[in-house]
Amino acid sequence: MTVTEERAGQEVGKARLRKEDARLITGRTTWTDNMVLPGMLHVAVLRSPVAHARITSIDASAAKDAPGVVAVFTGQDLKDEQGSIPCAWPVTPDMVNPGHPSIAVDQVNHVGEAVAVVVARSKAAAADALELVDIDYDLLPPVLDMEEAVKEGADLVHGHTQSNTSFHFVFDGGEAGTAGDTDQAFADADVVVSRRFVQQRLIPAFMEPRSVVVQPQGDNFTLWSATQIPHILRVMGAMVTGIPEHKLRVVAPDVGGGFGGKLQVTPEEILCLLIARRLRKPVKWTESRSESLMSGHHGRDQIQYIDIAADREGHIKGLRCRILSDMGAYLRLVTPGIPILGAFMYVGIYKFPAYRFECDGIFTTKTPTDAYRGAGRPEATFAVERIMDELAVELGMDPIELRRKNWIKADEFPFTTAAGLAYDSGDYDAATAEAMRLFGYDELRAEQQRRRESNDPVQLGIGVSTFTEMCGLAPSRVLGSLSYGAGGWEHAAIRMLPTGKVEVVTGSSAHGQGHETAWSQLVADRLGVPFEDIEVLHGDTSISPRGMDTYGSRSLTVGGSAVVKAADKVVEKARRIAAHLLEANEDDLEFTAGKFAVRGTPGSEVSIQEIALATFAAHNYPEGIEPSIDAEMTFDPENFSFPHGTHLCAAEVDTETGRVTIRKYACVDDVGTIVNPLIVEGQVHGGLAQGIAQALYEEAVYDADGNLTTGTFVDYLVPSAADLPHFDTGNTVHTAPGNPIGAKGVGEAGTIASTPAVVNSVLDAVRHLGVSDIRMPMTPERVWRAVHQGGDGEGRGTAGTVAYGGAQTETTAGVATDASSLGGDR
Amino acid sequence: MTQISVRVDGVTYTDDVEPRTLLVHYLREQVGKVGTVVGCDTSNCGACTVHLDGEAVKSCTVFAVQADGSEVTTIEGIAAPDGALHPMQKAFHEMHGLQCGFCTPGMIMAAIDLVGDNPDPSEDEVREGIEGNLCRCTGYQNIVRAVQQAAAEMRGAGVQATPETAGAQA
Numbered sequence: 001m002t003v004t005e006e007r008a009g010q011e012v013g014k015a016r017l018r019k020e021d022a023r024l025i026t027g028r029t030t031w032t033d034n035m036v037l038p039g040m041l042h043v044a045v046l047r048s049p050v051a052h053a054r055i056t057s058i059d060a061s062a063a064k065d066a067p068g069v070v071a072v073f074t075g076q077d078l079k080d081e082q083g084s085i086p087c088a089w090p091v092t093p094d095m096v097n098p099g100h101p102s103i104a105v106d107q108v109n110h111v112g113e114a115v116a117v118v119v120a121r122s123k124a125a126a127a128d129a130l131e132l133v134d135i136d137y138d139l140l141p142p143v144l145d146m147e148e149a150v151k152e153g154a155d156l157v158h159g160h161t162q163s164n165t166s167f168h169f170v171f172d173g174g175e176a177g178t179a180g181d182t183d184q185a186f187a188d189a190d191v192v193v194s195r196r197f198v199q200q201r202l203i204p205a206f207m208e209p210r211s212v213v214v215q216p217q218g219d220n221f222t223l224w225s226a227t228q229i230p231h232i233l234r235v236m237g238a239m240v241t242g243i244p245e246h247k248l249r250v251v252a253p254d255v256g257g258g259f260g261g262k263l264q265v266t267p268e269e270i271l272c273l274l275i276a277r278r279l280r281k282p283v284k285w286t287e288s289r290s291e292s293l294m295s296g297h298h299g300r301d302q303i304q305y306i307d308i309a310a311d312r313e314g315h316i317k318g319l320r321c322r323i324l325s326d327m328g329a330y331l332r333l334v335t336p337g338i339p340i341l342g343a344f345m346y347v348g349i350y351k352f353p354a355y356r357f358e359c360d361g362i363f364t365t366k367t368p369t370d371a372y373r374g375a376g377r378p379e380a381t382f383a384v385e386r387i388m389d390e391l392a393v394e395l396g397m398d399p400i401e402l403r404r405k406n407w408i409k410a411d412e413f414p415f416t417t418a419a420g421l422a423y424d425s426g427d428y429d430a431a432t433a434e435a436m437r438l439f440g441y442d443e444l445r446a447e448q449q450r451r452r453e454s455n456d457p458v459q460l461g462i463g464v465s466t467f468t469e470m471c472g473l474a475p476s477r478v479l480g481s482l483s484y485g486a487g488g489w490e491h492a493a494i495r496m497l498p499t500g501k502v503e504v505v506t507g508s509s510a511h512g513q514g515h516e517t518a519w520s521q522l523v524a525d526r527l528g529v530p531f532e533d534i535e536v537l538h539g540d541t542s543i544s545p546r547g548m549d550t551y552g553s554r555s556l557t558v559g560g561s562a563v564v565k566a567a568d569k570v571v572e573k574a575r576r577i578a579a580h581l582l583e584a585n586e587d588d589l590e591f592t593a594g595k596f597a598v599r600g601t602p603g604s605e606v607s608i609q610e611i612a613l614a615t616f617a618a619h620n621y622p623e624g625i626e627p628s629i630d631a632e633m634t635f636d637p638e639n640f641s642f643p644h645g646t647h648l649c650a651a652e653v654d655t656e657t658g659r660v661t662i663r664k665y666a667c668v669d670d671v672g673t674i675v676n677p678l679i680v681e682g683q684v685h686g687g688l689a690q691g692i693a694q695a696l697y698e699e700a701v702y703d704a705d706g707n708l709t710t711g712t713f714v715d716y717l718v719p720s721a722a723d724l725p726h727f728d729t730g731n732t733v734h735t736a737p738g739n740p741i742g743a744k745g746v747g748e749a750g751t752i753a754s755t756p757a758v759v760n761s762v763l764d765a766v767r768h769l770g771v772s773d774i775r776m777p778m779t780p781e782r783v784w785r786a787v788h789q790g791g792d793g794e795g796r797g798t799a800g801t802v803a804y805g806g807a808q809t810e811t812t813a814g815v816a817t818d819a820s821s822l823g824g825d826r
Numbered sequence: 827m828t829q830i831s832v833r834v835d836g837v838t839y840t841d842d843v844e845p846r847t848l849l850v851h852y853l854r855e856q857v858g859k860v861g862t863v864v865g866c867d868t869s870n871c872g873a874c875t876v877h878l879d880g881e882a883v884k885s886c887t888v889f890a891v892q893a894d895g896s897e898v899t900t901i902e903g904i905a906a907p908d909g910a911l912h913p914m915q916k917a918f919h920e921m922h923g924l925q926c927g928f929c930t931p932g933m934i935m936a937a938i939d940l941v942g943d944n945p946d947p948s949e950d951e952v953r954e955g956i957e958g959n960l961c962r963c964t965g966y967q968n969i970v971r972a973v974q975q976a977a978a979e980m981r982g983a984g985v986q987a988t989p990e991t992a993g994a995q996a
Contacts, residue, residue, distance in 0.1 A: 017922070025915040025919055025927070025930055026911075034860040124844075205962060207928040207960065207963075209865065254927070256927065257963055289866035289867045512963050682922050682925055685967045689964075712866070712870070713960070718871075721970065726949065727965065
């Protein structure tokens with residue numbers, strides 16, 4: 001691929017190699033922890049070793065006297081200035097937010113909570129001195145099991161609250177006018193299937209540990225952080241600490257992954273600001289992996305009670321979801337909003353006539369939860385894709401046939417669902433047909449049959465997941481209607497430099513997604529300038545002053561749209577100057593391949609890069625306009641975008657050892673317009689890895705005392721290359737009508753879709769052995785137990801600490817049997 | 827403090843270190859080789875992988891004093907003096923074998939060692955060979971492609987998968 005081959009209008013859709021790679025593959029990176037400033041001090045955080053206790057005394061005198069130590073701070077020292085970690089999403093008017101100190105003052109509520117901070121001349125000296133801080137704790141009972149925590153008389157996490165319930169959120173399609181009456185639908189149904197699913201607690205486990213550097217300069221502060229959200233962090237950091245917003249600059253340099261885990265205003269960021277303000281010295285904090293796993297926010301952790309109603313022919317009649325969502329000990333930035341992001345997605349791609357969702361947010365003495373790749377939508381997709389399989393079993397129908405009978409047809413878009421969302425475009429039949437072709441569906445079904453008949457100890461199962469998600473977060477007015485504390489727009493600016501080079505400023509803050517490459521492609525097409533002439537600037541509030549940052553598969557659909565519209569403004573401003581220079585009427589100019597030309601007058605043309613120079617000189621431009629063709633744009637989407645896809649997994653299950661091996665994984669995703677197929681494919685791969693990891697490997701486990709027993713990478717099983725299969729991926733393209741690019745978002749698709757596909761495949765392999773559910777992650781131990789002892793394989797932690805239980809089936813409406821006719825219940 | 831002399835990326839450094847200092851901390855904090863990073867505390871992630879006398883090691887598992895008299899190569903020392911990329915670096919770029927890039931230095935150093943031991947690894951052999959290095963972004967598929975392409979180039983077979991192939995999906 002050479003530069004000379006490229007012409008304007010061809011960048012979008014091209015598998016451009018990434019601009020970002022040059023520094024990353026050579027080690028010339030700017031991770032926050034690389035930063036060294038003159039006089040910089042090092043911060044180490046002492047963390048609570050107990051889940052729930054009153055702090056009765058802290059003696060930091062020995063630590064203060066330790067070699068190299070400059071200062072030690074406790075909650076008592078900082079209580080008057082630390083405020084609370086903000087929660088931007090009060091999901092109900094009466095939501096209980098107990099407040100979230102950055103450092104515990106008189107009570108700790110989860111293992112890993114900060115209790116003292118040592119500041120020293122070296123990182124090693126700070127770490128050494130932590131051991132000299134002496135704290136006495138008066139233990140309180142841990143609160144670990146959500147189903148116990150909501151019972152009358154349960155021990156309370158926060159003694160000053162009435163209960164462990166933070167909020168009760170209800171969306172009822174009947175009341176909202178988006179669907180029929182749910183109770184009636186269930187009363188009238190031939191078949192009701194009910195299940196209890198457990199979304200285990202996960203840890204985002206970005207590879208770059210979090211790191212913070214703060215430099216005070218007079219009244220000004222610069223905060224570098226390994227964050228996804230420099231802009232939100234600036235606003236919130238200012239509000240929490242009282243540092244005026246215009247005196248606080250936030251920089252996200254190279255950031256090593258986030259997956260929602262760095263979508264946060266962290267206690268450590270606030271503490272570093274407070275300490276730098278106190279000491280008037282630059283400070284740095286970098287976490288260890290074990291600190292990261294126990295104090296960075298976690299994800300998922302829901303118990304889902306799902307009921308589906310249908311007739312005997314497989315026409316779905318209603319869906320009822322009751323969710324317990326573990327908040328952990330505190331509400332962080334969007335903690336309560338995560339299950340609510342899922343509230344509107346439980347209906348999936350199906351035409352449910354009735355839908356009701358309710359969710360309780362529950363406090364426990366665990367690390368707070370918050371966004372993790374997909375954020376509420378994987379949970380929703382899992383529930384509906386699992387219950388559809390259970391319904392198919394109940395009805396004796398093929399799972400794909402049942403889905404096909406109920407999903408929205410291609411000619412029905414735009415389609416408003418029972419949850420009230422207007423799905424924009426797609427073709428579920430086409431994606432499914434292509435996925436089945438890629439997968440080799442019929443051959444695998446035939447092999448499954450052979451293995452079953454020969455009683456092969458290694459059984460084969462096939463699982464399907466047909467998903468959609470709401471991306472492009474988010475229309476600001478919709479966020480407002482959901483009581484979210486901010487908007488969902490994105491900002492961009494384009495600066496045309498005198499030499500014709502282009503600076504693109506974006507509020508989207510990348511941390512591995514390849515924005516610099518993709519945004520360059522967008523602008524190259526729009527302005528007709530070479531890809532190489534474009535520089536994308538982001539992640540520094542003094543360079544990119546406005547933004548809503550990167551999460552929720554929003555960057556291309558919202559941030560990219562802002563870039564495209566800013567480029568269009570540049571063209572329009574340049575058109576006036578071009579007309580002046582060419583002595584022509586604006587209406588007679590056409591703009592193609594970066595050049596304005598007078599229609600029908602060959603040879604009279606001027607390029608936009610030449611106009612940039614002419615505008616810089618400003619010797620000759622029209623009266624009454626500014627000598628600039630730079631432009632800014634804030635794009636606020638009017639609707640979400642709805643990527644969809646069909647994912648198929650074939651799993652081999654060794655019934656003698658419980659080992660699950662993914663034999664084949666194929667998926668076809670419709671993410672709308674594909675700007676860069678290389679990046680899209682990479683996003684799908686990475687998403688699949690995380691979704692498969694939820695199904696098979698990862699779980700944050702707490703013991704009966706509330707200790708995180710998966711606090712290192714020895715115990716928290718992020719999969720290696722040897723643990724994952726080859727993926728066969730493909731795409732269909734139905735463009736999103738809601739943004740000028742036509743993109744729908746891809747960052748979360750693989751994660752959302754893959755988990756139920758894998759679980760469904762494993763269950764399909766062993767269902768004939770009497771197994772109807774296996775808890776995630778489906779470890780060999782759990783699979784073996786489910787096959788040989790019945791039940792769902794049980795929790796990995798101590799009984800009573802991890803949500804525990806099996807499936808229930810109601811074979812007829814209103815008649816419950818606690819042991820499923822499908823077998824395998826406890 | 828103990829004095830050590832280590833040749834890092836072709837330059838000899840003589841420094842005093844605490845006996846407990848890990849090689850990775852010595853490289854990052856005293857030599858300034860911040861291209862090599864720390865990803866965990868338990869030698870699981872491999873982000874800190876460097877070559878010690880030609881063998882891949884996790885530099886969080888080696889004391890700096892153990893490297894005394896040795897030759898260390900980091901991600902910053904594998905390109906040619908004129909800046910031409912090592913075939914493994916080039917392949918990671920061309921096969922989109924990285925996203926956030928944090929695991930990449932260690933992954934590349936481990937992969938070079940793997941190909942040194944096995945010049946023509948199968949997909950499974952690559953997956954097994956780099957299982958000590960964790961990546962959270964890529965799902966590994968493009969890393970496997972990259973390692974196989976680099977292996978081909980390194981053994982002179984000149985097999986050139988094009989980025990269009992990688993982007994063609996499936």
